[in-house]
Amino acid sequence: MPRKVQPVAQGPRRSVLSDETYDMVKAMILTHEIAPGAKVNIDALALKLGVSQTPIREALARLESDGLIAKEALKGYSTTKLLTVKQFNDLFQFRLLIEPWAAEQSAKQIDAVGIAALNAEMQSAKTALKLSESEQVQAFIEHDARFHSLITRISGNESVTESFERTHCHLHLFRLFLAAQSHLLDDKPKDKFVEDLFYRYYQTGSGQLTIKEHEAIRSAICSGDDKGAKAAMQKHIQSSLDRFSPAAKALNK
């Protein structure tokens, strides 16, 4: 028995190990520390994270429900592959169904708290512009995730909020981005255009474009312009679909 020399005289642990494990494994998937489509060995993972199998099993079960990990009976777990072009398009079509509606609803019932939250989020996006290029990408995807999530929450509809969260769309986008980046690091000049596609839309220019579109949405919502908010959101999602689509195609060649 590991005698556990002084587990630090801290207060009671707020969460449980299986929850922390869930977050850690999710982060490992996000960052390609576990590559898309790779096998996930429970023993190895337990060893790596310094925990026993039990919390790992629970975490993987939840991640499977999330669609981030696939389970094959008697063959074990593996991470899901990158989105195919079809899944990518399906995902954006789905977003087009619920997010414009969410923006419309938000405009109809926005209050001071919501306005403050939206303003704060836009502020964080603008400060992200000051980061270096590589950090900007991550910062912008995170801002984008928070911004869209925030609007579904302001809409007030639990089902809509949950179903949006479950798509993990920004996690998938980030994985696609990382895949494109690693293509670059390979000495494969033929994939040069992937660089263009992804960087072009995630770099400063695109960051400012995203901010501009987000600002239009925020403005419409905060002024109670429901139809305008709906239209702005629809345009924004369509716009990012158009931006990403060629890159997604390239990666799924």
Add this chain to the structure above:
Amino acid sequence: MPRKVQPVAQGPRRSVLSDETYDMVKAMILTHEIAPGAKVNIDALALKLGVSQTPIREALARLESDGLIAKEALKGYSTTKLLTVKQFNDLFQFRLLIEPWAAEQSAKQIDAVGIAALNAEMQSAKTALKLSESEQVQAFIEHDARFHSLITRISGNESVTESFERTHCHLHLFRLFLAAQSHLLDDKPKDKFVEDLFYRYYQTGSGQLTIKEHEAIRSAICSGDDKGAKAAMQKHIQSSLDRFSPAAKALNK
């Protein structure tokens, strides 16, 4: 080629225990064998199902992701409560966002396989009419679940299909129904109207109404009438919302 020496004899039920456990616990929630909001003791459940804790924990972790079970750190699992009126309305609003679209898409790309599946499902609904009243309710909810699920699948959009499945809307409706039924069994005459509300709409008359609405949707989809399919689906969901809504209110008084 694997040897496969006829394991058919006693049939090793051991496919993957944790999956079977998941289904069993889900069924127990559906049937109120575990009441809404009740604590779920892992030891007791393991004992009851005759398995060890491991598969139980995995099943509960997945059910938590499904929103059928809630987990509180260091306090354990418990089933989620019945839908509140707000959650009920949110759920139907969500369905109104995605299902009419799914019907529309289905009409645009219906093929022979889809037509056959829709026809078969309608047939099963009609045979359900021959069952006794109590059996009819369950049969109709199951038909309803399959019918709507089928259409999201025919629409071809994975995100839409998955997000619809995850709502478990028919499971929640069935739990509401069972709750109403048990209200009846209590000697509480004041809840008499709950009986009316639920039975009125699930009995023969409502069954035939549901069939009629489903038939309109099927017909529009199979004939490629996309706008008609969308309208019919919208009308159907709105109609069932109107039917259920007073009952849901009564239960959440």
Add this chain to the structure above:
DNA sequence: AAATACTATTTCGTATAGTATTTTGACGTC
């Protein structure tokens, strides 16, 4: 080369023990 047999690895489930935390309930104080 194809089918079979054997071995190694891995998954899946069980059992058990130990720790951490909550819950319970008795007890005493105000």
Add this chain to the structure above:
DNA sequence: GACGTCAAAATACTATACGAAATAGTATTT
């Protein structure tokens, strides 16, 4: 009686070891 304290019981959580069964890989036979 209301309220807080504190120990005991119950329960949740984690660790670990073991074994059965399936898969995967390798060797052998036909």
